[in-house]
Amino acid sequence: MSISRALAQAMEGSSWIRRMFEEGVRLKERFGAENVADLSLGNPVIEPPPEVGVRLGELAASPPAGWHRYMPNAGFPSTRAAVAAHLARHTGVAYGAEQVLMTVGAGGALNVALKGLLDPGDEVLCLAPYFVEYRFYVTNHGGVPVVVPCGPDFRPDLERIEAALTPRTRALILNAPNNPTGVVYPGEDLDGVARLLEAASRAQGRPVYLISDEPYRAIVYDGATVPWPVRHYPETLHVTSFSKDLALPGERIGYLAVNPASRDAARLVGAFTFANRILGFVNAPALQQRLVERLLDVRVDLEGYARRRARLLAALEQAGYEVVRPQGAFYLFPRVPGGEDDLDFVRRCLAERLLVVPGTGFGTPGHFRLSYAVTDRDVDLACEALVRVAAALPR
Numbered sequence: 001m002s003i004s005r006a007l008a009q010a011m012e013g014s015s016w017i018r019r020m021f022e023e024g025v026r027l028k029e030r031f032g033a034e035n036v037a038d039l040s041l042g043n044p045v046i047e048p049p050p051e052v053g054v055r056l057g058e059l060a061a062s063p064p065a066g067w068h069r070y071m072p073n074a075g076f077p078s079t080r081a082a083v084a085a086h087l088a089r090h091t092g093v094a095y096g097a098e099q100v101l102m103t104v105g106a107g108g109a110l111n112v113a114l115k116g117l118l119d120p121g122d123e124v125l126c127l128a129p130y131f132v133e134y135r136f137y138v139t140n141h142g143g144v145p146v147v148v149p150c151g152p153d154f155r156p157d158l159e160r161i162e163a164a165l166t167p168r169t170r171a172l173i174l175n176a177p178n179n180p181t182g183v184v185y186p187g188e189d190l191d192g193v194a195r196l197l198e199a200a201s202r203a204q205g206r207p208v209y210l211i212s213d214e215p216y217r218a219i220v221y222d223g224a225t226v227p228w229p230v231r232h233y234p235e236t237l238h239v240t241s242f243s244k245d246l247a248l249p250g251e252r253i254g255y256l257a258v259n260p261a262s263r264d265a266a267r268l269v270g271a272f273t274f275a276n277r278i279l280g281f282v283n284a285p286a287l288q289q290r291l292v293e294r295l296l297d298v299r300v301d302l303e304g305y306a307r308r309r310a311r312l313l314a315a316l317e318q319a320g321y322e323v324v325r326p327q328g329a330f331y332l333f334p335r336v337p338g339g340e341d342d343l344d345f346v347r348r349c350l351a352e353r354l355l356v357v358p359g360t361g362f363g364t365p366g367h368f369r370l371s372y373a374v375t376d377r378d379v380d381l382a383c384e385a386l387v388r389v390a391a392a393l394p395r
């Protein structure tokens, strides 16, 4: 075989994504893109906030000297200092520039963290439903993903987590607001997870890390707030990006921050910085670092998301779908009605010109994910299609 067997297997395992994507392209060619509701992607259709354009204009009008050059692998000192000050203000934890590493999105940060932590065979707990890429990110670095299902309300199931911890566990990845469920974990859940990781760390004689993946932190509704995991568990690696809160996913900019009170903070940052270099990222994009440095408290206008969320929730509930009402992100993760297989259900949706993602892809069959980072028209078409699909299901 011309390519790695492991990669071929991984590609085959996720080929449903490609098949769905191809089916979507076919539907759009046949019926016109405006007549297909594509709720399958977390790729925001809204534009970034106006401050992004203003700041880009300022940078272009008076470019800093040498602004396209390489820089230290961890990023510009001024950007790292701004991020640290931002985190310190919000968390009350005394982050300094030296604990921040600028990365190629949250995806880059997760790979850097896992590269820095894992030896072959080390285990990483991933709570299901999980972001599709976690399993690949863990295996990229010789690790073993261990899937731990959440409870029925998609909150961490502490008993299952406890049962999954072994002497090989190096980290647990937590993601809230969650993709695909939108659920925000309350502080008591973080306390519960912290107690388990503390016990596991004591048993191992070394920290078991909490990798907190938070690209949706700023996208919340109904006045919800997202607790900061680092305030509950000191060995937390905070990972985030500007892909969702500034709607800049194509610009590939994010960061990783190590708690200054972490037992081995300096060594960790050193390892992650080296990983950033040798994974070929070298450094996060220079222009984007300059951009976000001044926009750390800016976020997209949430009104459009809130409107689409309310519309979809109302339509789903009216049509009899069972759905957890989440507080954040821009996804809903309803149960497939009547206990039907989620891949079959997604095919029914395709026949109604609606593209959604089966729960199987997130390690949680029997559900489907809707993204409302789409236009109002897409949401309208989706609501109509969901009603038709529910009505046609066998009783």
Ligand SMILES: Cc1ncc(COP(=O)(O)O)c(C=O)c1O
Residues within 6 Å of the ligand: 042, 104, 105, 106, 107, 108, 131, 175, 178, 179, 213, 215, 240, 241, 242, 243, 249, 253, 254
């Ligand atoms: C939970 C989660 N983590 C990480 C990422 C990767 O984001 P980025 O574009 O910052 O690499 C995504 C993207 O959709 C996500 O949903």
